[in-house]
Amino acid sequence: MRTRERAERLLAAVTEALPGGPHADAARAAAAQVVRVAQAPISVALLAEGDDDHVVSHHLWQPLLGAGAPALTPQRSTLGYVTAVRLRAVAQERAVVRTVSVSFLDRAGIARCRSRLLDRLGDGQASAADWAQALAQARRLWPAADARRRAGLTELVALHRAEVFAEHLLGVEAVPARLDAVHQATMPFHVGGATGGVPPFPDATAPGPYAPGTELTQSVLHRVFPAVRRVTVEVDVPRDRWPLADEPLELVDLPVLAPHLATGRADLLTEDELGAASAVVLLPGPRRDAERAVRAYPHVTVLAGPGGVALRAGPPAADDLRDAVLGAGRDAGRAARAARAHAAYLDLRRVLRATAAALDEEPAAAPPPPPAAQERLRDLVGRVGTELTALIDDVGRGVAGPDARLDAGMTPQAAVTQRVVARVHSWPQWAVLFAAVAEQHVQPGDGFDREEPPARPDVFEATFRATLRELPSVVGEVVDATVAAWRQRRSPRLGPLKAALLDDVEPARERLALDGSDAALTTLRRAVQLDWLTPARPTDGAPPAADADTARQAFPLAPDRPLPWHDPHGPGRHQVTVMRVRRELVEAVRRLAVEGLAVEQARRVDAIRHALRELRAALPRTDAEIRALAGADPDVEPDPPQVLARRVEALLDEDDRPLRAEEPDRWSRTGGDDRSSRTDEEGR
Secondary structure (H helix, E strand, C coil): CCCHHHHHHHHHHHHHHHHCHHHHHHHHHHHHHHHHHHCEEEEEEECCCCCCCCHHHHHHHHHHHHCCCCCCCEEEECCCCEEEEEEECCCCCCEEEEEEEEEECHHHHHHHHHHHHHHCCCCCCCCCHHHHHHHHHHHHHHCCHHHHHCCCCCCCCCCHHHHCCCCCCCCCCHHHHHHHHCCCCCCCCCCCCCCCCCCCCCCCCCCCCCCCCCCCCCCHHHHHHHHEEEEEEEEEEEEECCCCCCCCCCECCCCCCCCCHCCHHHHHHHHHHHHCCCCCCCCCCCCHHHHHHCCCCCCCEEECCCCCCCCCCCHHHHHHEEEHHHHHHHHHHHHHHHHHHHHHHHHHHHHHHHHHHHHHCCCCCCCCCHHHHHHHHHHHHHHHHHHHHHHHHHHHHHHHHHCCCCCCCHHHHHHHHHHHHHHHHHCCCHHHHHEEEECECCCCCCCCCCCCCCCCCHHHHHHHHHHHHHHHHHHHHHHHHHHHHHHHHHHHHHHHHHHHHHHHHHHHHHCCCCCCCCHCCCCCCHHHHHHCCCCCCCCCCCCCCCHHHHHHCCCCCCCCCCHHCCCCCCCCHHHHHHHHHHHHHHHHHHHHHHHHHHHHHHHHHHHHHHHHHHHHCCCCCCHHHHHHHHCCCCCCCCCCCCHHHHHHHHHHHHHHHHHHHCCCCHHHCCCCCHHHHCCCCHHH
């Protein structure tokens, strides 16, 4: 805990002293490693031998964790993954599984397993450079191989298949899974003669990887099991049985040691876990191989050897084992964790020493390399500017040109025509006229049953003028819809820029507690979210409606002549005449609407281009603007690297003061030389 506090304090001071860049990133990574090691749960490994394919620890969990505890490992061996049971003490009566997750080998780990498998085959060619060579070697060895070697060859092919299926899972930690799916899935091969001599070839091309985010069902796990490194089961246990306080504890169940179950993969995982373990429990049964394996790791505390704790079905043996884990096992884990944390802390100090030396060697006039965050910001701003330029170039074509379309794929001219036809057809005069049609002719009204049909053009002219006054709003709606459709078509190109802004810029400013309403950030937000473009209007307001002279000239009917159907005995009474007159009025209104549409499209394109050009000009471009956007003071020039080096050294000196106060004798023996003090401490 004390080492972690010192690392966190040192990291905070270094973050303040260094402006960023590779040096600060290396210090943060080293400090994060100290914190990660210091917070790691205490682990106790469980190791057992067996002469069959049953997992010894399958019968361990209920007597150890308490009545009603679930079986955390399957009864049948899965031949090569590690189960880490992470215990957390809570106030309840019985153990309950909280979560289950699966962690996978990375490509380097799979390459190590491949080399180990080839080495076990005893062919002297363990260093196959790639899978093509390894599989070719496996095909060559298969015909003369015995059952044991065929088992290894089958596992080699299964490992290759698993790497292909799990391409998007390699190196991924803590993928959620169900415990029953893990237990029901098995390795896609058998060991100990069960292969039956059936060759696992051809396997040059597996079907392909699962898609990212695939659920780890039983069938999926069956195919990717050779790539599984660990299954972590988080379990809540009764506090009165496991007094852990707030300190988690891991019981790491290792693959069973058995001659006919030994595989290169499982042995490699066991070696890795024993190398990181602080204590190990040798479960009852044959222990010759287990003791030999443990002797290779002298730092590991053995909690149960010959004559020690023997697990039986009865609770007393389980209680003894639990007491050993909570006693010597936890003490060994704490000591090992403290030692690893201290080693990581010394690594942090070495990184800072190397940072100071590297800064000292940089030319005094050369500024330090810009932080990665600022470089990402500069790249983001450049990409946003490029996209704004593309929008400026495309708006004329997409809003007023050949590509102009509404959401339904209709052209703006067709949309205006549709609206004009609907408005003219809704005039009340048509209802009166068509109601007066009998036997395909307009009949005069009698003043009682129906209204007299309009006989003079002035009745239509008034409605015509009213419709023309509505045209600006009709045209505006169509242009709005056209701009919205164009914006919708362009928005997917801005998706990655918007994601970069949300992932990189916004969180950084929140961490620095900066005001998010500043002009540069607002400009970037507007540049990647185009919803404001639809209501963007020209500065001179809405387009004017047609004036009286324009309306008079556009009206297609002669104002001093009666309508054709006024003569009850003339040829103009036919209903076709009514429809012809309506078409003329529709065309007159449509012509003015289309003219107004062209004018409004041009005005809107100019307005959008002007807004986009202003937005592009407002993008932060200078170093000071980029630094301000990243949360740094734009007016402060970066310090010379030698000044930064002195700051780092001062921080290390400050970190040494508690050591000097605690060890005055050692300090006095060094004559006050802080370099010898630090060297002495770092060598301990």
